[in-house]
Amino acid sequence: MIVVDNVVAGYRTPAGVVKAVDRISMEVRDGEILGIAGESGCGKTTLLKLLYGSFGDGLEIFSGRIYWRDPDGGRTIECADFHRHWWEIFSYVPQGSMSALNPLMRIAPQMLDAGSGGARVDKTARRERIAKTLAELDLPERTVRLYPHQLSGGMRQRVMIGLAAYVDPDVVLADEPTTALDVVVQRQILENLVRLQRARKNSIVIVSHDLGLHSQVADRVAVLYAGRLAEVGTADAVLRHPAHPYTRGLLDALPRLGDKQPRLGIEGRPPDFMDMPQGCRFHPRCSRAIEACGGVDPDPSTLADGRAAACIRLDEAVA
Amino acid sequence: MARHARFLIGRLAGYVAVVLVGVTFIFIIPRLLPVNPVEAMLGRMMSQGAYMQEDQVTALREALSDAFGLNGTLLEQYFGFLRRVIFSQDFGPSLAMYPTPVRELIGQALPWTFGLLLCSVLIAWLVGNALGLVIGTMPNSRISKSLEAVAIVFYPIPYFILALVLSILFSYVWKVFPLTTTVRGAPWSWELLSSVVYHSFLPAASIIAVTFGWWMLSMRALSSTLMDEDFVVYARLKGLSRPRILLRYVLPNAMLPQVTYLALQLGLMFNGSIIAEIVFNYPGVGSLIYTAILQGDYNLLMGTVSLSIVAVATATLLVDLLYPLLDPRIRHR
Amino acid sequence: MPSRLAIGIIIVGLIILVGPLAAFFAPDDPRIWQTHPRNLRPEVEHWLGTTALGQDTFWLLSWSVRNSLMLGVGVAALATIIGVGVGLLAGYRGGPLDRVLSFLMDALIVIPSLPLLILLSSMTKGQTSLLAVGTILVIFNWPFPARQIRAVALTMRERDFVNLAWFSGESVGRILWRQMVPYLRGWAVANFINTILVVVAIESSLAFLGLSNDNVPTIGTMIYWALKYQALIAGRWWWVLPPIISIILIFVGFFLLSNALADRMRINPMAAR
Numbered sequence: 074m075i076v077v078d079n080v081v082a083g084y085r086t087p088a089g090v091v092k093a094v095d096r097i098s099m100e101v102r103d104g105e106i107l108g109i110a111g112e113s114g115c116g117k118t119t120l121l122k123l124l125y126g127s128f129g130d131g132l133e134i135f136s137g138r139i140y141w142r143d144p145d146g147g148r149t150i151e152c153a154d155f156h157r158h159w160w161e162i163f164s165y166v167p168q169g170s171m172s173a174l175n176p177l178m179r180i181a182p183q184m185l186d187a188g189s190g191g192a193r194v195d196k197t198a199r200r201e202r203i204a205k206t207l208a209e210l211d212l213p214e215r216t217v218r219l220y221p222h223q224l225s226g227g228m229r230q231r232v233m234i235g236l237a238a239y240v241d242p243d244v245v246l247a248d249e250p251t252t253a254l255d256v257v258v259q260r261q262i263l264e265n266l267v268r269l270q271r272a273r274k275n276s277i278v279i280v281s282h283d284l285g286l287h288s289q290v291a292d293r294v295a296v297l298y299a300g301r302l303a304e305v306g307t308a309d310a311v312l313r314h315p316a317h318p319y320t321r322g323l324l325d326a327l328p329r330l331g332d333k334q335p336r337l338g339i340e341g342r343p344p345d346f347m348d349m350p351q352g353c354r355f356h357p358r359c360s361r362a363i364e365a366c367g368g369v370d371p372d373p374s375t376l377a378d379g380r381a382a383a384c385i386r387l388d389e390a391v392a
Numbered sequence: 393m394a395r396h397a398r399f400l401i402g403r404l405a406g407y408v409a410v411v412l413v414g415v416t417f418i419f420i421i422p423r424l425l426p427v428n429p430v431e432a433m434l435g436r437m438m439s440q441g442a443y444m445q446e447d448q449v450t451a452l453r454e455a456l457s458d459a460f461g462l463n464g465t466l467l468e469q470y471f472g473f474l475r476r477v478i479f480s481q482d483f484g485p486s487l488a489m490y491p492t493p494v495r496e497l498i499g500q501a502l503p504w505t506f507g508l509l510l511c512s513v514l515i516a517w518l519v520g521n522a523l524g525l526v527i528g529t530m531p532n533s534r535i536s537k538s539l540e541a542v543a544i545v546f547y548p549i550p551y552f553i554l555a556l557v558l559s560i561l562f563s564y565v566w567k568v569f570p571l572t573t574t575v576r577g578a579p580w581s582w583e584l585l586s587s588v589v590y591h592s593f594l595p596a597a598s599i600i601a602v603t604f605g606w607w608m609l610s611m612r613a614l615s616s617t618l619m620d621e622d623f624v625v626y627a628r629l630k631g632l633s634r635p636r637i638l639l640r641y642v643l644p645n646a647m648l649p650q651v652t653y654l655a656l657q658l659g660l661m662f663n664g665s666i667i668a669e670i671v672f673n674y675p676g677v678g679s680l681i682y683t684a685i686l687q688g689d690y691n692l693l694m695g696t697v698s699l700s701i702v703a704v705a706t707a708t709l710l711v712d713l714l715y716p717l718l719d720p721r722i723r724h725r
Numbered sequence: 726m727p728s729r730l731a732i733g734i735i736i737v738g739l740i741i742l743v744g745p746l747a748a749f750f751a752p753d754d755p756r757i758w759q760t761h762p763r764n765l766r767p768e769v770e771h772w773l774g775t776t777a778l779g780q781d782t783f784w785l786l787s788w789s790v791r792n793s794l795m796l797g798v799g800v801a802a803l804a805t806i807i808g809v810g811v812g813l814l815a816g817y818r819g820g821p822l823d824r825v826l827s828f829l830m831d832a833l834i835v836i837p838s839l840p841l842l843i844l845l846s847s848m849t850k851g852q853t854s855l856l857a858v859g860t861i862l863v864i865f866n867w868p869f870p871a872r873q874i875r876a877v878a879l880t881m882r883e884r885d886f887v888n889l890a891w892f893s894g895e896s897v898g899r900i901l902w903r904q905m906v907p908y909l910r911g912w913a914v915a916n917f918i919n920t921i922l923v924v925v926a927i928e929s930s931l932a933f934l935g936l937s938n939d940n941v942p943t944i945g946t947m948i949y950w951a952l953k954y955q956a957l958i959a960g961r962w963w964w965v966l967p968p969i970i971s972i973i974l975i976f977v978g979f980f981l982l983s984n985a986l987a988d989r990m991r992i993n994p995m996a997a998r
Contacts, residue, residue, distance in 0.1 A: 127629060159631035167629065172622040176721060177644045186640075187630040220720045410832045417836070421845050544729075548980035550926030552933055553972050556948075656834060663839040667930055681840070682934065685847040693847060700840040708835045 074144060074276075075101040075124055075244060080137030082123055083300075083346075084130075091346045092135070093119035095300040096372070101244060101276050103144040106267070108291030108308065109280045110323070112343055116300040117280045118248060124278060125165055125246050126155025144243065160188025164237040166247035170230045174221040181217035184236050199239070206239040207232075209272070210265050227258040231265060238269045245270075245277045251286060263290050284323060288312050296320050299344050299354040302373050306380020316382035318359045353384070361386055399716065407709040411478075414701035418694065419473050423466075430456045477702075483695035494695040497680060502699075505676030508592055509665050512599040513658075520604035521650060524611025525643060529619060539608065547605030551664035555598040555671040562594060569594050595668040603661060610653065614646040621645075648719055655711040659704050666700075730985035736978025740971070744790030767963050774963040777954040786967050789942045790975075796855060796928055796943070797921035800862045805917055807863065808870030815871070816878025827875070830868035838865040839927065846936035853938050858931065862924050870916050877909060918983035922976055929972060944968045944975075 077100065083093040093116040101107050101124065109117045122132055123139055139152035141162065155163055164187075167173045175183055184203050185196060207216055210231045221229060230250070237245050250266070251259040267290050270277050281287065287294050287308060294312060295305040296319065304317040315321040322339040341358040344350055350357050356366035365385060373381035430453055462469065476482050483494035527536035546554070562568045569590070618624055619642065627641045669678030677696055684692035716722045759779035767774045773782035815826040842861055846853040925944070931937045932945025935953075939946065947968040951961075 125629075129628060156631060159629070165626075165629050167622070167626050169622055173626040175623045175627070175641050175645070177719070178640065182640075186632060186636065220724060222721045223724060406828065406831070409828065410835050413832045414836045417841055418844060421841060422848055544980070544984065545977060548922060548976040549973060550922075550929065550976065552926075552930045553969060553976075556933075556969065659835055659837040662837045663927075663930075666839055666843075667933075670934065681843060685843065685934065685936065688847075693844060697840040697844045701836055704837050705835055 074103050074142045076138075076140055076142065077120075077123070078138045078140075080123065080139055081135045082119065082133060082137075083135065084132060089347060090135075093300055093346065094123060096137075097297075097300075097302050098137075098372075099295055099302060099305055101278055102293075103243075103276060104274045105292040106270060106277045106279065106290055108287035108294040109278065109297060110282065110284055110287055110294055111297035111303075112282060114343055115297045117297050120297065121246055121248055121278065121280045123152065124244075125163055126152050126159075127165075128153075141244070160240050160242065162243045164188075164240060164242040164245050166233050166237045166245065166250050168248040168250075168252065170233040170250075171226060173233060174229060176221055179218055179220055180224075180232060184217070184232075184239065187236060188240065202239045202241070203235070206235045206269070209269060210235050226254065227261065230254060230258070230262055234262065234265055234269070238273070241273055241275070243275050245275060247277065247279045249281050250279060251281070251283065259286070266290060284312065284327060296323070299349065300346070301354060301370070302381075302383060303355065304380065304382040305373065306376075306378070306382075310378055310380050316376060316380065316387060317384050318361050318386075319355050320382075322358075322360075400713075403709065403712055407705060410705050410708075411702055412474075414705065415474065415477055415698060416470075418698055418701065419470055422694075430462060477698050483698075484691045486689055486692045494691050497692065498677065498695055498699055501675060501677045501680045504674065505665060505669065505678065507588075508595055508599075508669070508674065508676060509661065511592075512596045512603070512665070513661055515596070516600045516604040517607055517650075517654065519600075520607025521611045521647070523604075524608040525615050525638060525646065527608070528612035528615030528646075529638060529642065531616060540612070543605035543608050546601050547609065549602060551598065551602055552667040552671060554602055555595070555668045558594055558598050559671050591674070595665075595672045595674050598668050598671075599661065599664055602664065603657070606657070607650070611646060611650060614649060615642050618642050618645055644718070648715070651711060651715055651718060655708045658707050658711070662700065662704050728985065729981045733978055733980075733982030733985050736974055737982055740790065740794075740975055740978060743971070744787055744794055747784075747787040764961060773967055774961075776950070776964050777961070778950065782964055782967065785942055785947060786944075786971060789944045789947045789968065790971055792941055793925050793928065793943045793945070794921070794975075796859060797924040800859050800866065800924045801917050801920035804863045804866040804920055805870050805913070808867040809874050811867065812871035812874025813878050816875035819879075823875075826871075830871050830875075833865055833868045834872075836865075838862070839930065842927065842931055843934070843936060846931055853931075853936060855928075855938055855941055858928060858937065859924075862927060866920055866923065869920070870913075873912065873916070874909070914986050915983045918979050922979055925972070925975065944972050 077098055079096055079098050081092055081095055083091045083095075085091075095116075097120065109120060111117045119132065122128075123134070126139075134152065141150045141152075141155065143149070150158065150162070159165075174180075181200075181203070185199055203217065204214065207214070212228060212231055212235070216224065216228070216232065224232065234247075234250070237247070247266070251262055254262065263286065266277060266279075279286070279291065291308040293306065294308045296303045296311065296317065298319050303319045304311055304315065306316075311320060312324065315324055319339070326336050326338045328336050339358055344354060344357075350367075352367040352369050353359070353362075353371060356362040359366065363386065369385060371383045371385050373383040374387065375381045376387065434449065434453060434456070464472070486492050486494050486497055523539060527533075527539055530536055624637065624641050627637045632641075665676070666678035666681060668674065669676045670682045673679065677699065680692065681696045681700075683689065684696060757780070761775045761779050761781055763775055763777050763779045765775040767782075773786065776782055776785065811826055811830075815823040815830075838861065842858065845857060845861065928937060928943060929945030929948070932943055932949050933952075935949055937943065937946055937949075945968075948965065951965040951968070954964075
């Protein structure tokens, strides 16, 4: 389980401090598939990097705490030390798997060397696990001996998933795993992800703007807006009966078969991090905004069915 | 396999064609001039006081014309020339060091030039690329900036100037290195080897100093661009150590264009080595060319120039053939 | 630490001042021998002394710089024009024409120019017309811009905005010109300057070997004459050093300039040569 405790994090730029993640508290529970949804620029990639413990690009935690807790024992690891356990406890599926493989290395060495900062890795054991995982993903055995350019796009994507899964980590973090793939391949990828997770019972965090994807695989969904948590709860609840106006707006914008009329999008666009609106960040675009919305930036409050949403007009919103 | 064969044949055909173009140039150039080398030679001989009778002059003119390949129609001359260059490598006797055949003189000089060029190119290429990798991936350190500054100062300077300056500094002003090359010691003795190295040091240094800058700067550009590539970023996210990322992810990918550039640079480096040899009196092909010029040794000149062109074309071909070995995307499918 | 651009401009400005501009003001034709007493050290009347042939060193230097630069600029301009034309032709037309032209370009790049030039000039020792040398240099240098332009022209064929312009009725020539020029500006400048430098280098190398034209003073011939008259051994540094230093300055100055300009226009200067 990963616990995010009231974290403010972001980057220092010459123009000022950008709080890409602003007072977010949430958890990644053991054995669940968690979806993180939101428009581009809402901070979901930053959140993913925080969950992975990747601070390379100047990312800083300004306040709050992130830590991982062992599902079996009680040992905890702080976020700053996550990187020591990459490909042991945590693993990562990057965006754009097309180009994430070294074109001059065969698949096998690229899979074997993951997480080998310490260089003492049991190659034989790893090879077995790789073979098993690739088989689960319906990849032929000779894949490991090939070069990336000899594989199709879908195969490469499965290799990336296999890479992240074969070490049997506790948490797999995936960044837009299906973007730029056609629908058929998307489905295969998702099935593979779910299948691997069911077998291993680890947690998967998927970041995607595609709500359809979340509705297919996620157990719980968290919706981000402008660096804050708008809503979080079970996928069923959040996606079928959204409590937050933003989530509702996103769902209303999705086209469905049999639509007779054009779908309505959400007016306006996400705010600039340098120029946040006062109070609730969504209120300038919100169809249900009232005066009070401009004065308060609400934290998520818990509802009866266990989920949380950040809106002051909640009781009226639940349909 | 057929694909590989086609690639090979294509490259070889290109090579042969390039050599033909070059050799044609060599054939054409002297014939464009109003100067007839035979008459020029005869004129020189006469003006130096040799007195000959009519029929002797005629006989000599015949013999020289034959030796120069100037008999027959233009086409006959061309094919005769081609035959000589490609098949028999026979350029006749050296006119200045008669009757030593040109081929023999070249044979003696060739190992020197070959050794000098090989070592200089290798050192410049390896050191330049290694340094370029280092500063490309550590952009803002002071070492980076100072190395860059050094490269920028040396890189534009033409070979002969640097060679001249080095020669002036280290042979005239501070008499560290000798002006001429006289190697001592029996073959393959330690004395011989160290003597060779001693005499080769300055010419090699001048070639290396000017060329390594280019490799370093281009490698720096390549490696710093590569650091932002998806697969390098992912390699970092996989938790790989920095040395491994540099050696197995960045370097191999940066080397590919560098190998291509090497093929393009070989001609230029050869130009430079000719100058360096002349300035430092190094007994290689370059000095031979110079001697040929000074002595009006037409045969020697044709021979050495032909050799230069063929040598550079061959080296370029070899580097060209090397590329597929390094890039699996070309080897497979 | 002043910027590279500033240093480059200063050095190049100095060169132009001492070279082409100054040559206008020379009191006598510095090529003529025995105009002045020989081997004088630098003094007020003769800023860099005189040579063993009785020429004023300073004015000789200024003429030499002027001639070297003129040759360089002339060849670079011609080579660039030809190169751009051929590159466009090859890249945009494609097909067998492209194959032939590309082969020609590659061949000319592989073949080293110096041995051929040596061959040419050795036949006409000391009387080589600079025109002939220039012509050969143009022949061996047009492939460099041509290859680059061809590569860009090839991609231009496929680019959407080119197709769009074509569909809206613009002529091919104008399309190429307007779309490609902004792309290639920085690179073209760097390449032009580099070609000048290459020409100056090769001509100086030839002259230094005694193969250039003895009558036309260039920086290379100046060095040649100086060495021929034992300036080095006799310690007459004012004859030998100024041309050497001016070549170094020309190269470093122009290179800094081209580097800084290319940086400004954000093109990789390494790709120019």
